[in-house]
Amino acid sequence: METLQLLRTLSEARGPSGLERAATDVIADLWQPFVDSIAVDRLGSLVATKNGSGTAPRPRLMLSAHCDEIALMVTDVVEANGFGFLRVTAVGGVDIRHLYSQRVVVHGREDIPGVLASLPTRLLPEDRRSGAYGFEDLMVDVGLSAESTRNLIRIGDFVTFDQHLVELVNGRVAGKALDNRASVAAVTICLEQLHGRAHVWDVLAVASSQEETRLLGAATSAYRLQPDAAVALDVSYATSYNAKDSINVELGSGPMIDQCINIHPGINKALIDAAKALEIKFTHVGYGGNSGTDAQYIQIARAGIPTGLLSIPQRYMHTMVETVDIKDVERTGRLLAEFVVRLSADFIDTISAEMLEA
Amino acid sequence: MNALLKQLTEVNGVSGDEKAVRLLLRDLIKDHVDDYWADAVGNLIALKKGTGESDLRVMVDAHMDEIGLVVKSDGSDGTLEFDKLGGIDNRTLSGKVVHIGKDKIPGVIGLKPVHQSSIRERSAVPSDLRIDIGANKKEEINGKVKISDHVAFVSSYTELGPTAIGKAFDDRAGCAAIVELLRGERYPFDLYAAFTVQEETGMAGALVASYRVKPDVAVVLECTPAYDLPNEKDVSANTKLGAGPCIYVMDNRTMHDPRLVKHVMESAEKHHIPFQIRQPGGGGTNAGKIQQAHIAVPVVTVGLPGRHAHTPNGMISLDDYKNYVKLADAALRELTRDTITRNS
Amino acid sequence: MEALTKKLVEAFGPCGFEDEVRDLIREEVAPYADEIEVDQMGNLYALKRGDGSGLKVAIAAHMDEIGLIATHITEEGFVRFTNLGFIIPHTLMGARVRFADGTLGVVSRDKARFVADMDKMPGVDQHFIDVGASSRDNCPVKIGTPGVIWQTMEVQGSRWIARCHDDRIGCVIGVEALKRLAETPHDVYFVFTVQEEVGTRGAATAANRIEPDVAIAVDVTPASDVIEGFPMQMKLGDGPGIKIKDMGMIAHQGLARLMQRRAEEAGIPYQPEVLLVGSTDARAMQIAGPGSAAGAISIPNRYTHTTSEVVDAADVENSVRLLVEILSKPIAL
Structure with missing residues (x-):
């Protein structure tokens, strides 16, 4: 599906926090062709599994993009x-x-x-x-x-x-629920790309529920699925005429690769390496404290899960005119696919050992 | 000079960037433990096997991280914007020297000269502070400092007779105490030492460490604020310097286990170790997260009173520190299954 | 139930010190439960086994009440204290306190005057308790001793007035539902939790232990049917609230609908609840471990977190009936 149509379908689906079923139905239809199994769990998160090519038991990567909306x-x-x-x-x-x-x-x-x-x-x-x-x-x-x-x-x-997706100039779109359906679109693009490529790890794509209220779907899915590593996807602040801050980046400047206390340095580095390998635009952002995204609770599920975070720049967050650049969504999907393909069977051993290396 | 305290407080480990502390602690304990590893969030967890007399699993926790700052801009005008990590009063920041990142690039936090400040500015809490590394423009920063580099205050460990002054006693004092415990005789039970990350920013480290270790009992060794400064009104001070280690009953995050509180008090009395009850109220330690990480774990916190908490220059009593280690050791050695058995 | 309520609301059990309440409840549930257990934080579990066809269900009512703890003894022998859970400072002046060791005290505040300063309300830290001591040395209360505001229960018509319906009335409803639950398809864990008032701490660990499919809290909710009351619809006597949302969580929509259906089928009055302040143990149980489908039965309660909370006997009875109705039938989410 063309990315514009993908964003329109996702943005216009209705999935308030706590009643995501209509949205997860739409997402399940989009993911179905590319995955081996798919189901909604009792807390409303959609979980799709795409098996890797490694020998079982394979390491498992959780991708988490929340699908609920304010x-x-x-x-x-x-x-x-x-x-x-x-x-x-x-x-x-x-x-x-x-x-x-x-x-x-x-x-x-x-x-x-x-x-x-x-x-x-x-x-x-x-x-x-x-x-x-x-x-x-x-x-x-x-x-x-x-x-x-x-x-x-x-x-x-x-x-x-009730707001339809609006096409702006310069390949930008505005609409409701692009926080965080833009990321769901990126995961969809990733799954589509992985469909034709070999990857060692199993991929567990989660459209998580109730992020906007309490990061519920991410916390419970991470606990239940017990992945070996995870990448959360969310939207983050883009500069606009009325919002300028040092963390903000321009629309159209590619995904943000976040670094904060929720992020494992090994995953962060692997995401940057993947972006460099693809020669796509990205911004490395750093800040203090928690990210306030799914990554925050995935990191601390059970005995801890190495977690990374990708963010798509967005203007006017938490409004009915949330604005993103289509290219940023596509770049995020491609970056994610590249990251998955590059994961080796001993990736976790390597990044764990680095924790005790000077 | 207490070499252990000096070494541990002078290393930098702001929340989220504890690697230097982790490596130092690994070197300090590796010959005294049976196993150690770093986990997914960066905790250093060590196992000192017991003598086999007791089947308890006991965890002792101290956090490696300290309060500090983190760089959040690329310094387009030559100075660096930052976020705070942990509870830092803005009044702490101006006029301080900091070290940035792994390479400890020095920087300063200044203010417009007092001469050029209005009366109102002089009496207000400074805001919009930046770190200045001496660069004139962004290009001079490139390669030296990057976004997300952590920033630690610079302060040296100095002993002043009965007391010592320095940074990061919260909670390297706890780390030092655990190093001393690990260097001692085996305990009757397997002792897991958890040197945890990110206490100052939400206690993520202790939470996952507790899930992993699943202890029967946990003891948290903290550095507890002491507000025993001249104060007109006779109300709550949290703890007093020089009155011995403190035992927690209740704080904002934890009802410490009454059975363990009693146990630690009895150990102190038995060994004539001075102690104080930390006056209940605000604040919090890793104990709550450890208690509630999975199924309930009985917890207690033993604290070393420290003045001037969350500043680059804290102060502890060296006698308190000795008694703190002694009390932790005695209370642990006398711990049995009976201590945590419920009658009802 | 009136007698059991009186027994429980007159028991001592501030957050973290629930032993007396637990002992009383344990005695009540022991003959009816298939298994009884107490965990390391003091949560009490009474398991009623199902026939194997149903789900794992947790019913949570908290045993703790808001209380206080001594922080400092002044040279004159007065006790300074801090709150355990949310105490409304306005309720303190002149209140009686019972400490864990039985010592009684009376609360007053700094700079108290008969008339002046009526419009200013100092915080909890500007109050003190007079226990009759004349110096720090002869004060029977020590730093760290817990206490509660003390009141007996009174009954007037259908209204029950007591200091801590929050949440002993939930405990009563849990106990009574267990007693009346003849058969159930579900493994039902009646959990009497600790430390709810300081942040639903006991329920979190209880849910980690049980990993229930369904978690239902039984707790009070502020009744709004008073002069310029809470901006919500919740009337005393109009039946239990069935939780849809509060400040802490959004209830599982399938479960909330099923609870409403069960009430309608059995002709039990109920009120849909969207609460704009506060939350319950269900919040903690929803997100603990792998997560559970969470909801709550809320008992309308006037003057919550004061020394005189008021519930209606009919709401209590209907809450028990509703709970039994839900538990004795299949739960399809």
């Missing part, structure tokens, strides 16, 4: 003028400043479109008139009678953002 949840159904309105709360790190006047889909007994609304400033309580809206000011208007609303929607129903 969303909202209904906390109350209230009535005015005979109509039903929904009070909502955040699922994951929703930036409330983006919500007013957004189109949404409420996943009630059926999918119901709605719009996020509020009173005009002059009708808000005096202490709420300046500053961004809060959840106490916002409500979803579904345009149905209070009775229909109550019949179709209950407290606890998920609400996702």
Whole structure:
């Protein structure tokens, strides 16, 4: 599939944290042709296995890209003028400043479109008139009678953002859930590339659940699968007109290879070597503390798992207009495939020994 | 001069970059243990087999890492932006000398001269600090320093009579104590020494070490903040310098096992080792992660009181240190299965 | 259940010091459980075996309550203390304290005046406990001695008023469900956990030990049906809450739906719960080890984390019925 279409399919799938099934169904269809087995586990993560060519028991590499997206949840159904309105709360790190006047889909007994609304400033309580809206000011208007609303929607129903993928100039696209479906696309490209190439290691591709809320899918999958090594994929900050920081890199400058306390130096080096071998653009980024990605919990599963992290530069993270460069997604997929192909049977022994070498 | 403390506190090992400490400790213990290895996150774990009298598996933990900084920019204007690793008060940073990376490139953290600072700037906590290695532009930094290099404070170990001053007592003092334990006689049980990484940034090392070793009992040797400075109000100080090692009951992360707390107190009393109960409250040690890494592990922390925690210049009492090692050794030697058997 | 509740809410069991509560519960569950075990942190496990056709299910209720611990004895013999779990400082003035050794005390605060400073609320560290001592030397309480705020249980109509329904009422519901559970397809571990109030610590290790397929916490949730109460829908007496989301986790959607279906089938009133503050043991059990499908039954509780928490007897009864309903039937996720 062309990468643009791949991103469109993935971005428009609906998989809020905790209810990823619709998204994992889409991903399973995409991965199926390239893998030996595939299943959803009880916490909602999709796990696909592609067997390696080495002699069994083969070492196993886990690739983890979370497939959940930030969303909202209904906390109350209230009535005015005979109509039903929904009070909502955040699922994951929703930036409330983006919500007013957004189109949404409420996943009630059926999918119901709605719009996020509020009173005009002059009708808000005096202490709420300046500053961004809060959840106490916002409500979803579904345009149905209070009775229909109550019949179709209950407290606890998920609400996702309704935004189609938009093509920008320069091979860039914008849409919802590209955090982290852009990485899922990269894993898809990797699996497709590996389809025609020999690799010694088994590859366990995981579309992990509930990253946005608590890194749940990565933690539990890593524990259950017990891989010998892992690479997590996520999006990271790209510079934009209103976001400049030393960690930010330009859109289109290739994947970021992250180094922080979650990362094993041996995996980090192997990722850099693979990027250099392919002569693709990449940025080596370093920072203090935890990455806040799947890598953080994979590293500490059981007795510890050597883990690396690739990030795709992205603008406007946690909005409905998350923006990535298609080339960066493709480069990340190719880099990942190259990394997998280059893994030797004794890779873990080598990087372990280096820990005690001066 | 305590050569072990000097050696261990002067080596650099900021959280996430503990390799130099790992290699030094390996050299210090390798002739005194039956096995050792580095694990997937960089912990150094050593096994000192027991005499066979007891079937307990006991783990003793001290963390190798120290607080410090990490380079996060490529220094396009010749100076380096950084992140903090571990809890560092910004007021600690200005006017300090640091060493960057494996090659220990020296750098300084300065401020605009006081003469040029406004009244308001003079009384504010400095922000937007940079490390200056003397480079005029990015090209002069290339090859010397790279993004993600770790940065340690520079401070030398100095003894001042009853006390010693230096960096990284938290927790190289614990590491030194474990080295001394490993160099002693065998214990009745197999003793696993876990020199762990990343305590200051979330205790990842202790968590996976505990999962791997699966001990029946764990003792954490820490360096515990002592706030026994002149203070008008008679409220909680955490510990006092010179009053002996401290025993933890409760902190933000752990309810230390009441049976082990009692056991350590009884060992201290029996051997006339002075000790103090670390006043309950904030803070935390590796004990919590060890306790909860997998199935429950009884844990206790024994701390060496250290003043001026999380600065380049901490201070300990050398008598406290001796008693700390003595207490850890005595409490371990007297540990039996009965210590952790529940009556109900 | 009223008698058992009284017994449990009047037992001493701050975080980390749950022994007295555990002994009482152990006595209750022993005749009904196939196996009983206590682990190294003090979690109590009562296993009711299934017929082999079902899942491994953990039901968690925490034994610990919020409490306090002595940090310092002043020269005048007053006890300084810190909290074990989240104490609301407003509840402290004039409260009575019972320490582990039986010593009673009364809480006051620094600079207390009859009228002045009513609008300022100092933190826990600016309070002290008067145990009747006159010096540091004759103070019976030592640094590190734990205590609780002391109150007896009272019953008025259908309302039960007590200092720690959170979460002794969950323990009562667990015990009672075990007693009433005649047959089950599942291996059900009733886990009475420790150290929930300081961060669901006992439940984490319990889940690592059991590795349950399904984990359900039984805990209280703030009832919002009071003057300008919590911004959520949870009424006292309208039935147990079935958790969908709280601050700590999103419940397994299949499990939450199944719990609601079981309630509807049996005609048990329930309230879907989206809680905007706090979390339960289910949070820890969901992510422990290989992970479990997690959910919670929440008992509406007014004035949670104060010295007088209020539950409704009907909610307690309906929680037991719901739990038995869920456990005696197959669980398909």
